[in-house]
Amino acid sequence: MAAATGGIISSDVINQALKSTDNNHERKPPMGLQLPATKRLGFFRCSYARTNWLSSCAILSGRVAADHSEKSSPITSVEDGDSSETQQLVPSSQQESSSLDLMPMNSRNLPRPLTITDLSPVAMHGFPLRVAYQGVPGAYSEAAAGKAYPDCEAIPCEQFEVAFEAVELWVADRAVLPVENSLGGSIHRNYDLLLRHRLHIVGEVKLSVRHCLLALPGVKKEELRRVISHPQALSQCEHTLTNELELSAGVAREAVDDTAGAAEYVAQNGLRDTAAIASARAAELYGMNILADGIQDDSGNVTRFVMLAREPIIPKTDRPFKTSIVFAHDKDGTSILFKVLSSFAFRDIQLTKIESRPQRNRPIRVVNVNGDDDVNLGTAKHFEYIFYIDFAASMAEVRAQNALSEIQEFTSFLRVLGSYPMDISPSD
Numbered sequence: 534m535a536a537a538t539g540g541i542i543s544s545d546v547i548n549q550a551l552k553s554t555d556n557n558h559e560r561k562p563p564m565g566l567q568l569p570a571t572k573r574l575g576f577f578r579c580s581y582a583r584t585n586w587l588s589s590c591a592i593l594s595g596r597v598a599a600d601h602s603e604k605s606s607p608i609t610s611v612e613d614g615d616s617s618e619t620q621q622l623v624p625s626s627q628q629e630s631s632s633l634d635l636m637p638m639n640s641r642n643l644p645r646p647l648t649i650t651d652l653s654p655v656a657m658h659g660f661p662l663r664v665a666y667q668g669v670p671g672a673y674s675e676a677a678a679g680k681a682y683p684d685c686e687a688i689p690c691e692q693f694e695v696a697f698e699a700v701e702l703w704v705a706d707r708a709v710l711p712v713e714n715s716l717g718g719s720i721h722r723n724y725d726l727l728l729r730h731r732l733h734i735v736g737e738v739k740l741s742v743r744h745c746l747l748a749l750p751g752v753k754k755e756e757l758r759r760v761i762s763h764p765q766a767l768s769q770c771e772h773t774l775t776n777e778l779e780l781s782a783g784v785a786r787e788a789v790d791d792t793a794g795a796a797e798y799v800a801q802n803g804l805r806d807t808a809a810i811a812s813a814r815a816a817e818l819y820g821m822n823i824l825a826d827g828i829q830d831d832s833g834n835v836t837r838f839v840m841l842a843r844e845p846i847i848p849k850t851d852r853p854f855k856t857s858i859v860f861a862h863d864k865d866g867t868s869i870l871f872k873v874l875s876s877f878a879f880r881d882i883q884l885t886k887i888e889s890r891p892q893r894n895r896p897i898r899v900v901n902v903n904g905d906d907d908v909n910l911g912t913a914k915h916f917e918y919i920f921y922i923d924f925a926a927s928m929a930e931v932r933a934q935n936a937l938s939e940i941q942e943f944t945s946f947l948r949v950l951g952s953y954p955m956d957i958s959p960s961d
């Protein structure tokens with residue numbers, strides 16, 4: 534995995550990108566391919582349709598073939614009316630007879646049909662897959678990105694939301710984001726963002742998280758007055774910090790954006806009274822000393838991350854798949870959850886996760902306590918929820934399709950967030 538060279542992506546960068554019309558940060562189009570200025574495959578332009586892009590690839594392979602066979606025929610540049618930068622790669626000898634032919638109709642020179650590997654960003658552009666994660670180098674999310682996509686270019690982002698936007702705006706090809714931890718529970722922010730954005734879950738990866746207590750070289754545990762880290766990391770180590778390391782009286786806990794960022798902050802500011810909870814890699818990167826290793830409250834501390842992409846993957850049945858859905862209902866139906874769960878249970882579909890979040894657009898419903906007609910007994914405020922469910926089946930399976938069409942009947946909103954291969958590797 535390669536670390537990104539461009540620095541951390543902040544929301545300012547994303548906003549700037551949305552406003553910007555210049556293409557300074559633009560990823561170069563495939564070798565030799567010239568696109569009109571209005572259609573460049575840029576970091577910050579997502580309007581360039583895939584079909585246009587594919588035909589550009591065909592033109593590119595046409596150019597290669599034509600270059601080989603028509604050495605003596607100069608390639609003529611033809612404007613397409615859109616922009617003078619466009620090059621229609623038509624040998625001049627052909628233009629009169631058949632201006633639609635991109636190259637001589639000789640089977641030896643026919644362009645090779647595009648294969649699925651051509652469509653993979655890794656193989657096609659010769660660039661590694663760009664994977665956005667929240668945090669700075671040394672964060673566990675960076676390690677998860679490397680586990681999910683071993684040869685990727687990991688792109689650090691300031692917040693979770695920025696990682697979502699990086700994919701939506703083509704700054705990155707994928708995002709890898711934590712959704713739950715075996716000790717700390719769900720990372721609610723990412724559940725909310727999954728709903729707000731239109732990305733698809735295309736995979737999951739489970740990572741063993743081994744926390745270290747880091748301090749500046751030479752600092753002793755007794756000198757510490759503060760421990761800083763990501764809130765999840767603090768909660769995963771609280772028992773050990775208090776009971777085994779005896780860091781409670783007079784030692785404050787402070788939450789920061791990510792674990793490695795905490796280590797970087799202590800190092801950069803030379804804070805001798807502050808320790809960070811972060812990875813051993815963060816200690817190495819920021820020149821910190823490991824005061825205690827493996828300080829998570831349980832050795833089996835595993836965080837589950839999801840991989841997100843602009844396009845869904847095609848669900849299959851050749852290996853264990855998981856599907857993630859989110860749903861809501863607009864009637865005061867207390868039995869809704871029971872009905873949804875039965876749709877899965879009757880089909881022997883195992884649920885692997887259930888989560889509820891407040892319905893932000895309508896968080897409260899006022900109801901009459903004794904039925905619709907009787908207002909005399911007063912009213913009560915019920916909280917409204919959205920439910921997230923992960924189940925162990927692929928959307929390619931009929932039983933999963935039937936379960937969802939049944940669920941659709943008694944919910945007001947249902948969305949499949951993704952159907953993707955289950956991570957069945959031992960978490961490392």
Ligand SMILES: O=C(O)C(=O)C[C@]1(C(=O)O)C=C[C@@H](O)C=C1
Pocket residue numbers: 667668671672673674675711714720742763765766790791792793836
């Ligand atoms: O701060 C990091 O290093 C992260 O990658 C974030 C995060 C999280 O959000 O849960 C990821 C894994 C660990 O559970 C602790 C923190």
